Amino acid sequence: MKINIYNTLTKKKEEFKPINEGRVCLYSCGPTVYYFAHIGNLRAYLFMDNLRRVLKYNGYELKHVMNITDVGHLVSDADEGEDKMMKAARLEQKDPFAIADFYKDAFLKDMGKLNIDMPEIIARATEHIKCMEDYVKQIIANGYTYETEDTIYFDTSKLEKYGLLSNKDVREDDVEARIDEDPNKKHHTDFALWIKAPENHLMKWDTFWGKCYPGWHLECSAMGHKYLGEEFDIHTGGVDHIPVHHENEIAQGKGFCGKMPAHYWMHVEFLQVNGGKMSKSLGNLYTLDDLKEKGYEPYVYRMFNFSSHYRKKINFTFEAMDSAKTALARLREGYLKHKDGNENIDDKIISEYKQKFLEAINDDLNMPVAMSVVWDVVKNPTKSKKLADLILKFDEVLGFDLKNYKQEEVTLPEEVKLLIETRNIARANKDWAESDRIRDELINMGYTVKDSKEGTVVVKN
Numbered sequence: 001m002k003i004n005i006y007n008t009l010t011k012k013k014e015e016f017k018p019i020n021e022g023r024v025c026l027y028s029c030g031p032t033v034y035y036f037a038h039i040g041n042l043r044a045y046l047f048m049d050n051l052r053r054v055l056k057y058n059g060y061e062l063k064h065v066m067n068i069t070d071v072g073h074l075v076s077d078a079d080e081g082e083d084k085m086m087k088a089a090r091l092e093q094k095d096p097f098a099i100a101d102f103y104k105d106a107f108l109k110d111m112g113k114l115n116i117d118m119p120e121i122i123a124r125a126t127e128h129i130k131c132m133e134d135y136v137k138q139i140i141a142n143g144y145t146y147e148t149e150d151t152i153y154f155d156t157s158k159l160e161k162y163g164l165l166s167n168k169d170v171r172e173d174d175v176e177a178r179i180d181e182d183p184n185k186k187h188h189t190d191f192a193l194w195i196k197a198p199e200n201h202l203m204k205w206d207t208f209w210g211k212c213y214p215g216w217h218l219e220c221s222a223m224g225h226k227y228l229g230e231e232f233d234i235h236t237g238g239v240d241h242i243p244v245h246h247e248n249e250i251a252q253g254k255g256f257c258g259k260m261p262a263h264y265w266m267h268v269e270f271l272q273v274n275g276g277k278m279s280k281s282l283g284n285l286y287t288l289d290d291l292k293e294k295g296y297e298p299y300v301y302r303m304f305n306f307s308s309h310y311r312k313k314i315n316f317t318f319e320a321m322d323s324a325k326t327a328l329a330r331l332r333e334g335y336l337k338h339k340d341g342n343e344n345i346d347d348k349i350i351s352e353y354k355q356k357f358l359e360a361i362n363d364d365l366n367m368p369v370a371m372s373v374v375w376d377v378v379k380n381p382t383k384s385k386k387l388a389d390l391i392l393k394f395d396e397v398l399g400f401d402l403k404n405y406k407q408e409e410v411t412l413p414e415e416v417k418l419l420i421e422t423r424n425i426a427r428a429n430k431d432w433a434e435s436d437r438i439r440d441e442l443i444n445m446g447y448t449v450k451d452s453k454e455g456t457v458v459v460k461n
Contacts, residue, residue, distance in 0.1 A: 003058060003362045005234075006311060008165055008242060008265040013364055016264065018233050024060045025232035026051075027224045027262065028119065029241055032069040033103035034088035037110055038285040039301060039316065040271040040278050044238045046302060047268040047310045047365075049116040051236060053397045054361045056117075064119035065227045067219055068107075070100035070126050071203045083203070083213075096202050100126070110288050113298040115399045121227050125219040128226070129205045132214045135222035135256060136193050144255035145193060148184035152194040152209065154251055155186065162189055164250055165265060166243045191248050193218055217248035224249075224261055235262035239269055268310045275315055286316075295446060296321050299400055303328045306367045306398070322444055328400070329443040333450055334378030335391045335402050341383025350390055353377055361397055374398070407448060407459040416447065420456055427451075 003016040018024050028048045031037055037045075048066070055062060071083070088099045104124070111118060125132075136152065139145055144158045156162040168189065192215035197204035204211045224232065230253075237246060246265065253261035273284040288298050304324035308314040353373060360370035374394055377387055395402045412420070419438050426434040439449045442458060450457045 001058070001358055001362055003054070004364055005264060005266060006364050008267050014264070018060070019231065019263070022059070022061060023063065024055050024234065025063045025228045026065075026234035026236065027220065027228060027232060028064065028066045029220060029237040029245070030066040030068050030122070031107050032084050033100050033107060034084040035103060036287050037107050038278065038287055039291070042110065042114065042288070042301070043271045043305060043314070044268050045111060045116055046114065046305050048236055049114070049399060050310070050365055050367065050397070051234070051266065052117045053399060054365055057361065057397050062120060063228065065121040065123060065223060066119040067223055068104055068122060068124040069216065069219065070097075070104065070124055071213055097126070113288055114302055115299070115401050117399070123223045123227070125214070126203070128219065128223050129207075129214065131226050132218050132222040133207050135218065135225065135252075137208065139193065139252065139255040142255055146186065148182055150196040151182060151192050153185060153190045154193050154248070154255060156189040156251055157187060159251055159254055162251060163247055165246055168243070168247065191215060191217060217245055217252065220245075221249050221252040221256065221261065225256065230257045230259050230261070232262055234264045234266060236266045236268070239267045242267055269313045271314050271316055273316045291321070294318070296325060300325045300328055302399060306371050309368060310365055326440055326443045329448045331374070331378060331400065332402065332405055333448055335388055335405070336407065336450060337383055338388035338391065339385060341385060341388070343382045343384050345380070345382045345384040345386050350386055353390060354393075357394055370397070407450070407457070412458060416442065416445065416458065420458055424456060
């Protein structure tokens, strides 16, 4: 079955056609490892994971590269401000390489907590300096650069068009928009490829131009070329990458070999918190550990992200997380009920569920619709092992690791026992609304409720 994805390059949904049949090469912009990843960052990697799982569900073999930015990323996406790694090193009074190692490990642990299907190749920028140097040399040889006293810039005026993703125009008279830190910079859209390191700069390497460090945009182009070639299938990132970083990757690809690096560009929208932006000043830069302290396991955040399409903004609230927590418990409970069931179900019904789920995920990763199919399966009154197996098949895309989920009985607090007793009375009286209300209350308290022939079983999540 064909897959349709939205291509930022063409501004429309297109049928996905890989360069090589049965194989997909893709590149994802990874983290800048100067601090802990917050939930806004993590949405991008859950999207990346979702794309990987959908492609694999459709039978594709993947070669996927993700970078780890541990040098060169300035506090602005343009050529402004301080290097993020250097700033973190200064604030924490640590070596920048030690900073990078610590936060890289923390990031990878978060990926594990979310059960993210990791790329085949994870490439650190600091381990690819020679690769970037060679890439720059070729761009210079092709005539796309100029030098100032301390920087080799990419000359965007040499391109037929700059701004293919965001429809920018290169205007020679746009003097006010120029970056005034380097008066020798010719145009505001020009960007740094190679930078001479000041004497006190800690991250620098011996290169053809002296002791230097790379511009941030360079690493993705150089490593993408090293591992995937001049052209590959899909490039992913956040919408914030569109106007600068990804435009500059395209420019570098054109300057290096005259080709568009990726055929499809996919971008995930922002996560908002209570309808607004995240910021340290507002105290809403939540990490997975922050959510855990508030009673939400990482899979709850994974479930929360399935409530919205990746190309739409998603609004984080703790009320929404409570709903996701309830949904996760119901999914697990529903799976176990089917797993313990012994009723038969028509294979035609199974096939219909499979088709609807496949149509949803192949329609530009429409996870809200896909989840509606999952809920139809969970709520099916026929309790069948075939439906449990189907849920496990869907979980190849959902990523909740249901096959390894086990409930453990615990000693229950008196408050919980009283709620169970009250719920049993409601069920005996066929007051299903009250029964469901108490079940949801128990779920929000961190318990999973399972009704069986032997009675009600409640376990701590």
